[in-house]
Amino acid sequence: MTHDQPAQPALRVQGIQKSFQDLQVLRGVDLDVEAGSIVALLGSNGAGKTTLVRILSTLLKADAGTATVHGHDVAARPGAVRESISLTGQFAAVDEILTGRENLVLVARLRHLKDPGAVADELLARFSLTEAGGRRAATYSGGMRRRLDIAMSLVGDPPIVFLDEPTNGLDPQARIDVWKGVKKLAESGTTVLLTTQYLDEAEQLADRIAILHEGTIIQDGTLAELEALLPPAQVEYVEKQPTLEDVFLSLVGTSARKES
Template structure:
């Protein structure tokens, strides 16, 4: 893949004697939603922490928007935004005040206008003057993602964006991510939820025990299976069946 916005080659990381990442390779192109799908402990958050300059790798080459993560961390940080597993809001401030604060910290012109536009975009206008601790889980997550867009970053990392949310709130966040993807934002999404990857991702990388086992679109992953058996209806394999079968094959080698 040429001109990748995110390029990861031979990425390795160990903590003490435990090897967490084992020569991970992948690329993400402009405007793509790329999902790292794996169970807890697979290494997803470690990858995000390295790509977002919070953690140094042991080996490997990583670049974001053509900037080297190790050699040009300040350039990388200006190109990205990160939404972690839990919302990072100031609960004492209103939704609007949270957005204005981040806009000022990022030295964006017209912070009030930026805040108002994002409140409208994320359907939070009616809750703009409520304190963030009064927001529902889905509203907090939408506000958190809205904050990550301030400054128009080229790449957004969403690390387990629906962790701890109820099904209704999860659907709200999915709709938000789909809107971002439709606007051309490049998104690296980590998730342990199979349906989330199936709903949101253009391509999916299955990460297991620190290695990427396979990467492809949902259609390409389904093609790894034998043709569907036609009984009364044609049944295609679900992403859950694909994921469990791939991991099972790998562990049996």
């Protein structure tokens, strides 16, 4: 799959602010996401991750700042933004009465695509669900439902996908299965913005990691760049390299532990 990408970043966020009554959730967020990359937006519960995604997907209006998605301003051209994205929320939105294949065919028909059956079969194969395609989604495991949910979000080949806490509540094996599906997205050229509070998930998936804390991005870089923020490993009996958890807790301090 290939997408016609604008020369500028796939996502550009500049000075985004958002408050709910007296609660200021976003305090001036700046973030660029390059086309074809996976960027993890990492933060504790309540850090503002979902709020930012809702703004980028035109479900909320920012109080201040600007954002462009696939070259389209989210405030001025919300329709064009919605045509360029797909959003997968924290809970799988599959119809449990339908089979996996029927779920995909339904979405393809709603998007007026040619040959919905072929679209469904290709996505079932891509997410290793072909054998389960004829079963009702109610019989699927949590990981299979989430993979089907992500597959449904890809009907029509959107160039940009937002994944909001995609493995929330899943068991370890199901999480690994979802990770494989997300990696396939990037391999196919899709731009992925992934929100997560799981440090190992960001380590496994992201090309770059942006740490959102108290409404702002406090660090943004590759895993190696973030690890370099900590002092070199001390050699005693064994060498202990800093983990992303070490970096995260060092940057956000004890407040992250209290929030979690």
